[in-house]
Amino acid sequence: MQMSKIVRLSADIMYPFVVIFGLYVIMHGHITPGGGFQGGAVVATGAALVIVAYAFHDVKAMIPKILLYLQESGGLLLFIGAGLAGMLLGFPFFFNWLANSGSLFGTPIVPLGPNPGELNTGGFLPLMNIAVGIEVWGGLTLVILYMISGVGKEEY
């Protein structure tokens, strides 16, 4: 059962904004409130929105399940890989090996005074946030999918 036209149209309009906002929260996790888990949950809400607005069995074919699985595993691998990388460089597990390195996320000098925030800081914390974000995005969407498909079997 899909919902009324108003709901579907609002879902269409809302969906990109929800996803973009979730990705924003993931990317800025190290300098603003929020982070990987929160952002990933927001993105997964976008998927839930579409599923609720349109009927599940209409949307089912459009959802790339294999991609979600890959996200779930890949996010966690990235997370542990980031931890292990520090170990390979000779530091303990989860050492922040990118901080102050000057490369990606490693700007050592942060501007003083009121500013919009420097994204290129935080060492490997943004990496961790991105990893968690990818994982939660895939994982929560899968949870929603499984739960809805379970409900579906009951009704039809």
Next chain:
Amino acid sequence: MFANLPYLTVVVLTVIGLSIILLKRNMVKVTMGLNILTSAVNLLIIVLGYREGGIAPIYTLAPQTYMVLPTPQALCLTSIVIGVATTALLLSFTMVIYRKYGTVNVAEMRELKE
């Protein structure tokens, strides 16, 4: 009295959560009770970390007042994440049981009691 209000909230939430878990037979309600109880503990941790007049621990151009330690918030976030996983698993179990037994009432799930 006013300063203790958050602690009183924690107590009230704990009592509500525990009484739901102990008195309700509906599995969905028990899940809700567990969630309320988790929220009570999370609130307790957050309240313990609150310092009046403290600022966020950001060192750039920080004024000379004292900062709060972000550990309680970190603990709380971790516990929320665990809570989400817990709730999802509990609800999935409830769904499977509803499909098998046709009920979510724990008193009617009698197969194991024989």
Next chain:
Amino acid sequence: MIPQFLWDHAPAMTVAVPLLAAFLCPLIGKFTATGRKAWVLAAAAATSALALFTAWRVYTMGTWVYVFGATVPNLSVPPDSGGIPIRIIFEVDAMSALMLVIVAIVGFSVILYSLSADGKRSGLEGYYTLFLLLIASIVGMVSTGDLFNFFVFFEISGLASAALVAYRVEAGRAVEAGLKYFVVSTLAGIFMLFVIAILYGQYNALNIAMLASRMQFTMLDKIALVLIIGALATKAGSVPMHFWTPDAYALAPSSVTALLVVASQASLYGLFRLIFTLYNLSLNAATVGWVLIILGVLSMFVGVTMAIPQKDVKRLMAYHAISQTGYMLLGVGTGLAVLGNVAMLDAFGRMAMEGGIFHIINHAIYKGLLFLTAGAIIYRVGTRDMNRMGGLGHRMKWTMIFFMIGALAIAGIPPFNGFASKLMIYESVYLFNPVLAIIAMVVSILTLASFVKVFHSIFMGPQLPEYEHVEEAPTAMLWGMGILAALVILFGLFPQQVVDSLITPAANALLDQSGYLASILGGA
């Protein structure tokens, strides 16, 4: 030749390897099923090797402190932190090392067994992910030195084991058992979080050593202690919080059950660790010791009496598991009750603790063996009802021998390992309170009686027509059981060597609070 890399990082690798393997498992399983089997086996072997290496280094070179995210692995108190340990710290002392040995042995044999026993089921990628996740969480629980980190691993183990218990969704009853277990486990987790909030609010620390050095034993700490005992004794499956144990143990796949026993004992380890290291002499040791003793005696007695009338073979063994947990609580509780009294501690308290701790490793091994044999029987026969079995000894000779070894060990018959630890418990507890020792012996006799009955109804008697074509269990399953059976005999034949090399250092580590604190905080 051990590379320098391992010398530095083995404790972290012991957790990281199973985690990494767990998350790669579904990806590999998508392409090849055989590759996944090899991958899981390799991961289990690597984890066990790392755990044994860590344990070996701890036994030879003392407590191993590993700090996550620091510049140097053993920098527990950075110079600019004002003398406070700030990071997540793994502290592996002799007691943790003993638990690591248990995880290594049981984890590997169980995986070996499981690859053959569960190989034909559907949905295996999730199964082995959860399996390795459970191993990782047990390793984390026993090696962490941080209270909140302990809580996180505690919750992971609860999630993973509940999902594994409910793994055979088709049955419905398995989900019921998983649900029951999970509600109890979540509640225990919330209690632990409450404890963390109480302790953090008072002492501004999460590190166990730091908390212990600031411990005042106020009214709030007493409440925290009650919550700790409630939460962890529940997860360990002690009476009167045992109601989830028979259901969960009976309905989980057998390989999972054997690992669940280890998970329960990791909770028991947490209980002992928190009581001895966090509170130690600041608490009223006699009272808390008696609480543990009473819990133990109740578990022993209720467990064994409930076991006797059971018809389901795994349910029966689950009640015996409760009963055996009682022995550990009794032994360590006796040691705790005389903690403040040096003369009594040296006379028998230390020995009681060693008996209790020895029983942990023995129990994990023989109970794992028994559950695996039960699984092999169910795998071949297809029923769990003992009244419908009989005469299986004709066809399943190895399984019968392994079952006999496990049954004699659990009943405390020499020369198997159960005898060694039970004798230590009897002797020392008799000096403390003769009544308790007599109860322990009576329970042991009842255990023997119960297992004689089980053995008779499963293996003895004429060959039943419906089981004429039953075959011996597959080779991989036999190897899994064989490793455990060999260890049962080995530990039973050389108990003195095992006690001297493994158990006494562990008991001393548990008693030596200042040593634990010093290795984190330095000095003292």
